[in-house]
Amino acid sequence: MSSNTRLQLDMHPLRESLYEEMHSRPFQVIPSPARISHLSVVCSEQQKAEQFNHLQRLCEMLGGDVPAADCPCFQQQFGQLQVRREKHLEFVSYTFIWLGGNHRSPFTETAISQLPIGWLEQMCGEVIAALHMTVEDVREVGEPTIPEVKSYFDEMRLVGSQPSQGAAQIWTSFQMHNDGFGRFLIYNREMSDSQVGRLVQRLLEIESYRHMSLMSLPLARSISPQLQQMDQQLAELTQVMSDEQSEGIGGCDERLLLGRLTHLASRVEAYRARSTFRFNATNAYQDLVMSRLVDLREDEVSGHLTLNEFISRRMVPAVRTCQSTAERLEDLSRRIDRVSDMLRTQVELSIQGQNQELLSSMDRRSQIQLMMQHTVEGLSVAAISYYTIGLVKIFIGVLYDQGLQIDKSLSLGISMPLVIIAVALITRRIHSKFSKLAADPADKN
Known part of the structure; x- marks a missing residue:
């Protein structure tokens, strides 16, 4: 079986995109000398779409291929000018690399000076980081003295280092100059073009991420009081x-x-x-x-x-x-x-x-109501008995009028205790039934 034969296996739908993600932002290959301008622009998703249309117009103006679809990282060469655009979560970065310029004046001519007039000013969004970077090859122009380097930064205080065990030298002031841009000066001693590209990429990311990190400081200062x-x-x-x-x-x-x-x-x-x-x-x-x-x-x-x-x-x-x-x-x-x-x-x-x-108040009131109820029950027995005896009296009178020889007074006297006892028993039975229903609502019989 040939080793080139593709296995018939079920592949995860994200597998290919995960492979491509590792190569979505490749390091650049930058020869020495070079002039580099970098912008980080904070923008919304809608502004990112508008910026892509703006990028398409730039490609048309420079006479290059126009990208059909937006992507996380766009890079294209237009003669001596290289344009790179990267999309991030909160911002979009633009890197312009120009392989020309006056090597004796690092920041007189910059990469953005090679852009069509008016194109940069029409870009939407808010610039959070902007810098010019110059890469020089000391094997060709020689390494300048520190006073000479300081003159390139308007006599500002310098910050410098030698990365990669002295393979290059970096100078900056971490301040804005009169053009609104920061400045980085790199003297390449023995780095290859790929190594210079990686060094430049790290410096650009440091400057962009540094500004993005400090964006919350004014907010923290306003919240603290x-x-x-x-x-x-x-x-x-x-x-x-x-x-x-x-x-x-x-x-x-x-x-x-x-x-x-x-x-x-x-x-x-x-x-x-x-x-x-x-x-x-x-x-x-x-x-x-x-x-x-x-x-x-x-x-x-x-x-x-x-x-x-x-x-x-x-x-x-x-x-x-x-x-x-x-x-x-x-x-x-x-x-x-x-x-x-x-x-x-x-x-x-x-x-x-x-x-x-x-609840205590309700309990006292219920006790009072119970006492009142007993009182009312006694009064109700007397009242019902009174009206019942009245009916019995009428009934005895009717029987007497029909010729029944009875003693009306005696009959009425005998019926009175019987009526009172009967009314009292019936009232008590009704009261007991309602009390039972209150104690056991499920028992309705």
Whole structure:
């Protein structure tokens, strides 16, 4: 049997796409020298669709093949200009690589200067990260001095390192320049084009993910004062409940306290709805940044801070601020739930006490009603007996008028106790039957 024969097995429907996923974002191959411009644009799903249409127009303007369908990673070469577009969960990144330019002036000419006029300005979305990167080959132009490098960054304080055991040298300032872009300068000493591509990709991802990670910091700073205020309000409510219980009085208005707690809980949940995704995204982006920094394998350059040292020094505290705010939100939510449970328990106990008093009152009233019922029963026996004796008297009179020789007074006197006894027995029997029905509703006979 030939080894090329495909096995007739049931394949999982996702198997092929999972293979393709490993190759959906390939590393670039970037020769030295090169000019690179990178943009990370935060946008909605609708804006991503509009950006794809905008990308199609760019391909038409540059005279290249127009993509028919959107994909996670688009890459195409247009002469000396290479265009790469990557879709992420919250943003879309554009990388423009130009293999020309003046090698003596790293940032005078940039890759975006090769784009059609007006195309970039018409892109929808909000730019969160933007930088220019220049890759030089020191084997051709020689390695400049540090003062010369500093002049390329407008005399700003430099951050530099030597990745991959000194195979290259990286310089940046982590600041925006007068054109609104950041700057990275890479001097390639002995890296291959593939290694340069991987290095550039890691640096671009570090810069994009770093900005995305810090997006939650302003939110955390705006929420923190409100959390302090709500924490104080919760402490005051808890103290009111504690004082009322320790004094053994029920003077506090439980409904008012419960209403205030409910208002606090709604505010906390509103803040959680606004911040949970952002804070979780911050943690995820930080992990990506730190892993990319580890991949650089940096060495120090002339006493300058490395990228890892600089980013860790500023980014880690910012991320921990966001984490602390998220933990305070969760803790405040749990404490409000506990206080609400205690207050509801107190309200339920109060209601049970009121119900007990109501039942006791009803029991006393039922006893009074029973006594009144017995009194009414005695009166009803007398009344019924009175009217029954009246009927008996009429009946005796009728018999006497018909010629029956009887003593009307004697007959009436004899019938009176008999009537009273009969009425009393019948009334008691009826009362016993109703009492039995009340004790056993299932017995209706």
